[in-house]
Amino acid sequence: MDFYRGRRVLVTGGLGFIGSNLVRRLVRAGASVTVIDAAFPDQGANLFNLKGVLEEVVLVIADIGDLEEVSNYLVDQEIIFNLASSTSHIGSMQNPFKDLERNCSSQLRFLGAVRELSPGARVIYTGSRSQYGTPLYQPVDEDHPTKPLDINGIHKCTVEEYHRLYHQLSHIRFTSLRLTNVFGPRHQMLHDGHGFLNWFIRKALAGEELQVFGDGSQERDFLYVEDAVDAILLAGATGECEGRVFNVASEVPVSVAEAARAVAEMAGVGWRCVAYPKDRLSIEPGSVRLSSRRFREATGWSPRHTFLEGLERTLDFYGRHGHHYFHPAKGRIFLERKLD
Amino acid sequence: MDFYRGRRVLVTGGLGFIGSNLVRRLVRAGASVTVIDAAFPDQGANLFNLKGVLEEVVLVIADIGDLEEVSNYLVDQEIIFNLASSTSHIGSMQNPFKDLERNCSSQLRFLGAVRELSPGARVIYTGSRSQYGTPLYQPVDEDHPTKPLDINGIHKCTVEEYHRLYHQLSHIRFTSLRLTNVFGPRHQMLHDGHGFLNWFIRKALAGEELQVFGDGSQERDFLYVEDAVDAILLAGATGECEGRVFNVASEVPVSVAEAARAVAEMAGVGWRCVAYPKDRLSIEPGSVRLSSRRFREATGWSPRHTFLEGLERTLDFYGRHGHHYFHPAKGRIFLERKLD
Numbered sequence: 043m044d045f046y047r048g049r050r051v052l053v054t055g056g057l058g059f060i061g062s063n064l065v066r067r068l069v070r071a072g073a074s075v076t077v078i079d080a081a082f083p084d085q086g087a088n089l090f091n092l093k094g095v096l097e098e099v100v101l102v103i104a105d106i107g108d109l110e111e112v113s114n115y116l117v118d119q120e121i122i123f124n125l126a127s128s129t130s131h132i133g134s135m136q137n138p139f140k141d142l143e144r145n146c147s148s149q150l151r152f153l154g155a156v157r158e159l160s161p162g163a164r165v166i167y168t169g170s171r172s173q174y175g176t177p178l179y180q181p182v183d184e185d186h187p188t189k190p191l192d193i194n195g196i197h198k199c200t201v202e203e204y205h206r207l208y209h210q211l212s213h214i215r216f217t218s219l220r221l222t223n224v225f226g227p228r229h230q231m232l233h234d235g236h237g238f239l240n241w242f243i244r245k246a247l248a249g250e251e252l253q254v255f256g257d258g259s260q261e262r263d264f265l266y267v268e269d270a271v272d273a274i275l276l277a278g279a280t281g282e283c284e285g286r287v288f289n290v291a292s293e294v295p296v297s298v299a300e301a302a303r304a305v306a307e308m309a310g311v312g313w314r315c316v317a318y319p320k321d322r323l324s325i326e327p328g329s330v331r332l333s334s335r336r337f338r339e340a341t342g343w344s345p346r347h348t349f350l351e352g353l354e355r356t357l358d359f360y361g362r363h364g365h366h367y368f369h370p371a372k373g374r375i376f377l378e379r380k381l382d
Numbered sequence: 383m384d385f386y387r388g389r390r391v392l393v394t395g396g397l398g399f400i401g402s403n404l405v406r407r408l409v410r411a412g413a414s415v416t417v418i419d420a421a422f423p424d425q426g427a428n429l430f431n432l433k434g435v436l437e438e439v440v441l442v443i444a445d446i447g448d449l450e451e452v453s454n455y456l457v458d459q460e461i462i463f464n465l466a467s468s469t470s471h472i473g474s475m476q477n478p479f480k481d482l483e484r485n486c487s488s489q490l491r492f493l494g495a496v497r498e499l500s501p502g503a504r505v506i507y508t509g510s511r512s513q514y515g516t517p518l519y520q521p522v523d524e525d526h527p528t529k530p531l532d533i534n535g536i537h538k539c540t541v542e543e544y545h546r547l548y549h550q551l552s553h554i555r556f557t558s559l560r561l562t563n564v565f566g567p568r569h570q571m572l573h574d575g576h577g578f579l580n581w582f583i584r585k586a587l588a589g590e591e592l593q594v595f596g597d598g599s600q601e602r603d604f605l606y607v608e609d610a611v612d613a614i615l616l617a618g619a620t621g622e623c624e625g626r627v628f629n630v631a632s633e634v635p636v637s638v639a640e641a642a643r644a645v646a647e648m649a650g651v652g653w654r655c656v657a658y659p660k661d662r663l664s665i666e667p668g669s670v671r672l673s674s675r676r677f678r679e680a681t682g683w684s685p686r687h688t689f690l691e692g693l694e695r696t697l698d699f700y701g702r703h704g705h706h707y708f709h710p711a712k713g714r715i716f717l718e719r720k721l722d
Contacts, residue, residue, distance in 0.1 A: 138490050138544075146486060146540075150478050150533075185527075189546065193490075196543045200486075203536045204478075206529065211664055324551055 045279040047072035052119040054078045054106050054126035054152070056099070057375075059229040059236070060168065060221075061125040062091030063271050069095040071275075076100040076115050078126065081375040082144070085128055086230035090366040090373040103375055107148030109155050116152075116159040121278045124152075124167045124205075127198070130235050131172065131325050134194035145197040146204075153204050157213035164284065166277050167205045169220040171291070171330055173198050181333035184220070184287050191325045202287070209285050217283040219273060222291035222332050226267030226352060227359035231367035239264060239301055240356070244368065246309035247360055255318045258299025261329040263291040266352030269345035276341040283340055291332035292345050304350060308357055385619040387412035392459040394418045394446050394466035394492070396439070397715075399569040399576070400508065400561075401465040402431030403607050404614055409435040411615075416440040416455050418466065421715040422484070425468060426570035430706040430713040443715055447488030449495050456492075456499040461618045464492075464507045464545075467538070470575050471512065471665050474534035485537040486544075493544050497553035504624065506617050507545045509560040511631070511670055513538050521673035524560070524627050531665045542627070549625050557623040559613060562631035562672050566607030566692060567699035571707035579604060580696070582642055584708065586649035587700055595658045598639025601669040603631040606692030609685035616681040628677035632685050635671050644690060648697055 051068055055061040056077030068075050077099050081087040092099065104111035106126045128144035156163060174182050175189035190196045202218050209216040225239040234241035242252050273290045277283045299315070306313040318326065337343055347355070366373050391408055395401040396417030408415050417439050421427040429436065444451035446466045468484035496503060514522050515529035530536045542558050549556040565579040574581035582592050613630045617623045639655070646653040658666070677683055687695070706713050 138494065139487070142486060142490055146482060147479070150482055154478065187525075189550075190543070191547070191550070193544070193547065196540060196547060199543070200536060200540045203530070203539070204533070207531070207533065207536060210529075210531070 043071040043275070046275070049073045050118060050120045052076045052078065052115065052122045054122070054124050056125070057081060057087035057089070057091055058125065059086045060224060060267060060270055061123070062228050063226070063267050064123060064125070064274055065092060065099060066095050067271055067275060069098045076102065076119070078102045078104060078106055078112055078115060080105040080126065081377065082128055083374070084130065084233070086236065087375060088228070088230065088367065088373040089375065090363065091228045103377065105148055107151035109151055112152070113155055113159065116155050119160045119163050122156060122160065122163050122165045123274060123278065124165055127168070129194060131192045131194050132321050133235065134192050134197070135321070135325070138193040141193050141197055145194070146200050149201045150204055153208055153214070157208055161213060163214055164278060165205060165214045165216045166274060167202060167216060167218045168274065169202050169218045169287070170195070170198050171220060171222045171332060173202070173220055174330070176327045177330055180329070181293070181331040182289070183333045184289055184336060191327060215284045217277045218287040219277055219290045219337070220287065220332070221265065221270055222289070223262045223264050224267050224270045225264055226356050228267070231360070231364070232370060238298070242302055242305045243356055243360055246305050246311045247357070247364055249311060251311055252302045252306050252313035253316045254298055254302045254313060255316060255322055257315055258302060259297055260326070261295040261297050261331060263293055263295055263331050264301070264349055264352070265290065265292045265345060266347040269347055272346065273337065273343050276343050280341050286340070288337035288340070289332040289334050290337055291334050292349065293331070293334055294349060295329070295331050296349050304353055308353065383411040383615070386615070389413045390458060390460045392416045392418065392455065392462045394462070394464050396465070397421060397427035397429070397431055398465065399426045400564060400607060400610055401463070402568050403566070403611050404463060404465070405432060405439060406435050407611055407615060409438045416442065416459070418442045418444060418446055418452055418455060420445040420466065421717065422468060423714065424470065424573070426576065427715060428568070428570065428706065428713040429715065430703065431568045443717065445488055447491035449491055452492070453495055453499065456495050459500045459503050462496060462500065462503050462505045463614060463618065464505055467508070469534060471532045471534050472575065472661050474532050474537070475661070475665070478533040481533050481537055485534070486540050489541045490544055493548055493554070497548055501553060503554055504618060505545060505554045505556045506614060507542060507556060507558045508614065509542050509558045509627070510535070510538050511560060511562045511672060513542070513560055514670070516667045517670055520669070521633070521671040522629070523673045524629055524676060531667055555624045557617045558627040559617055559630045559677070560627065560672070561610055562605050562629070563602045564605050564607050564610045566696050568607070571700070571704070572710060578638070579641055582645045583696055583700055586645050586651045587697070587704055589651060591651055592642045592646050592653035593656045594638055594642045594653060595656060595662055597655055598642060599637055600666070601635040601637050601671060603633055603635055603671050604641070604689055604692070605630065605632045605685060606687040606695070609687055612686065613677065613683050616683050620681050622680050626680070628680065629672040629674050630677055631672035631674050632689070633671070633674055634689060635669070636689050644693055648693065
């Protein structure tokens with residue numbers, strides 16, 4: 043962590059789930075942190091996420107593609123954690139054009155400015171398991187074809203490719219981390235569009251029965267957010283990661299039903315299986331296990347938390363701070379914005 | 383060719399190079415053809431390309447993404463040859479955002495309308511050799527990773543992915559043909575941004591010396607446009623092609639120097655090697671040979687013209703009709719358009 047002391051670091055999406063957990067660690071490590079976050083109402087930005095460190099960072103509320111607003115803050119950054127992403131799997135099928143604008147257009151503008159204003163900066167991009175689609179073999183390694191099941195996944199690949207190309211042209215130095223299902227504190231709790239595990243926790247804390255779509259037998263290799271942040275920090279500090287794409291996952295398969303049972307037991311509620319909604323079924327890849335072997339070998343990373351430890355910490359966090367996340371307006375930032 | 387008699391067929395980009403050669407064949411085959419073409423001034427649209435068949439087609443001058451203009455013409459089409467593409471390798475590096483708008487945005491809007499208005503239509507998309515980037519092995523098959531060397535190549539992949547996803551969701555039935563360097567009659571002759579072979583011919587017919595970048599040793603497997611049109615027509619008529627991606631190339635390697643010498647000898651001019659311009663070097667993949675084995679096996683296709691036969695026909699065409707292509711305004715369509 044000494045690596046980050048005094049470094050000029052930019053975190054895009056730094057008010058959101060993974061971004062804010064990363065910012066907190068960077069501030070603690072003594073980095074000079076700038077946060078850019080668009081605070082889209084349907085995404086995860088929450089001021090409470092940075093409570094206690096908000097005074098230590100430069101906070102810019104703007105779309106990363108809005109260069110008039112953000113250019114000043116892109117000058118001479120050493121390490122850029124490019125986590126800004128508008129994630130909505132079902133939403134991207136209903137409004138693919140909005141997904142294109144928010145992800146590809148904004149990132150293309152942003153990277154164009156970065157290569158001018160912070161040439162040679164190390165840029166860590168966070169991709170996603172969703173880039174692979176339905177596995178052709180397991181565990182899925184980084185050479186597995188990318189056949190996303192929704193438009194958002196396609197655009198995740200396109201944005202990763204922008205990074206790869208600008209790296210190849212020596213404009214930036216990039217690493218992509220394709221993250222599996224990440225869960226933990228500071229995840230938005232207003233809708234179930236960003237993964238079901240935090241949504242289970244919200245339901246459980248409200249005393250409601252959990253609903254598992256299908257028979258719940260499909261497996262995921264959930265990753266606790268602090269372990270994901272470890273991985274992101276290591277990638278940013280390790281030259282050997284430059285120009286490469288890595289999977290990051292716990293490599294411990296847990297079925298959706300097991301996850302529901304664990305949450306239900308900890309919170310003392312029930313759970314049951316229900317039929318899949320149709321719009322969910324088409325974007326459901328079945329069991330997915332990623333191999334993180336390459337990333338472990340390149341960095342020595344391994345997750346520090348078991349699934350159950352992570353779950354306990356998450357339940358504890360929302361048990362204490364849930365009111366900051368269950369309220370539709372608290373901690374959120376409202377801007378004059380054109381409706382889209 | 384009987385397959386196309388009486389079929390409702392849409393060709394996007396049908397005023398351009400490959401599109402117009404395709405339209406001519408479709409009209410001859412008795413298809414009911416609609417052409418949509420944006421006639422972007424820097425692309426290949428030319429009214430002379432459809433001379434003699436213009437009266438037989440429905441011609442819509444509009445961007446395929448401009449749904450107000452084109453929706454009426456997307457209803458109940460049986461086969462859609464989706465060739466519309468704004469191609470500029472160097473331009474896409476200088477103005478990546480324009481490339482995104484013209485390709486991804488327009489195609490995303492277009493396909494969204496197609497799946498509503500012509501559900502289940504067969505859609506043949508023409509991709510490109512440029513999707514592969516620098517070969518990791520040769521000949522390049524369809525499983526070779528796609529690592530384009532420019533933004534335009536990345537967007538070619540993204541648009542192919544839109545097709546693949548909508549196919550997977552049963553909205554359309556798609557085939558992608560990744561075409562190698564295609565040359566022949568009806569190629570634009572106003573700039574060298576769409577391949578060097580036609581540009582050599584333009585120079586040679588003007589009595590100028592040909593300039594080969596580098597030592598000219600890098601190989602291509604050029605395809606004569608009529609052979610490319612054969613392939614496109616076969617793909618549209620072959621159910622077995624649905625849901626698949628195919629390379630289409632001659633599989634006969636010809637070096638750039640050999641190509642220059644052949645053109646120079648036919649036209650009686652000289653040629654020489656010059657240093658690479660810097661902006662060209664970064665997008666130069668070296669020798670590329672594609673394998674078309676899968677497509678040959680699926681359709682029985684094979685090219686009917688040797689490289690030299692194609693070259694002779696091309697020189698003959700421009701010798702007779704060159705004035706329609708060398709003039710910056712003749713045969714072109716000027717619209718009131720916002721400058722971009």
